[in-house]
Amino acid sequence: MECRYCKGVCIKNGLQSNGKQRYKCNHCHRSQQLCYSYQAYYVNTNHKIYKLVINSCGVSDMSRVLGISRNTISKRILELSQRISPPKLDETGQAYEVDELKVKCHQVENCWVTYGINKKIKQVVSFVIGGRSREYLGVVTETIMGWIETS
Numbered sequence: 001m002e003c004r005y006c007k008g009v010c011i012k013n014g015l016q017s018n019g020k021q022r023y024k025c026n027h028c029h030r031s032q033q034l035c036y037s038y039q040a041y042y043v044n045t046n047h048k049i050y051k052l053v054i055n056s057c058g059v060s061d062m063s064r065v066l067g068i069s070r071n072t073i074s075k076r077i078l079e080l081s082q083r084i085s086p087p088k089l090d091e092t093g094q095a096y097e098v099d100e101l102k103v104k105c106h107q108v109e110n111c112w113v114t115y116g117i118n119k120k121i122k123q124v125v126s127f128v129i130g131g132r133s134r135e136y137l138g139v140v141t142e143t144i145m146g147w148i149e150t151s
């Protein structure tokens with residue numbers, strides 16, 4: 001079997017608790033299966049979720065399309081959002097707009113996304129997820145002000 005991470009050669013490595021054959025890569029030493037019971041364990045699932053998020057697909061729709069539970073989708077989106085690093089901008093003469101957006105979360109009562117957009121390039125340059133307060137707003141405005149001062 002070919003490794004789904006590095007395309008190396010995998011050898012049999014015992015059985016999973018559900019009885020399925022487990023494989024281990026000779027090169028990167030990662031364990032894997034030929035096929036998984038749950039769609040969420042496939043390597044390209046995060047990329048599919050990412051593509052659906054940037055196309056404004058809702059969690060329920062993603063769940064139906066990918067065959068993954070809404071809870072798993074929500075957890076993955078949160079994991080993916082924590083890997084995002086803000087773009088580096090050092091241009092002068094930029095205009096920024098800061099706004100808040102109330103989002104529907106399964107577990108969180110009052111969930112807000114506070115974000116700053118560079119109006120010239122129409123790109124989100126800073127955002128924070130949490131409540132609606134001066135502190136959250138401050139995180140976004142301070143990030144933008146930091147750029148303005150250094151440029």
Ligand SMILES: [Zn+2]
Pocket residue numbers: 003004005006007008025026027028029030
């Ligand atoms: Zn490998």
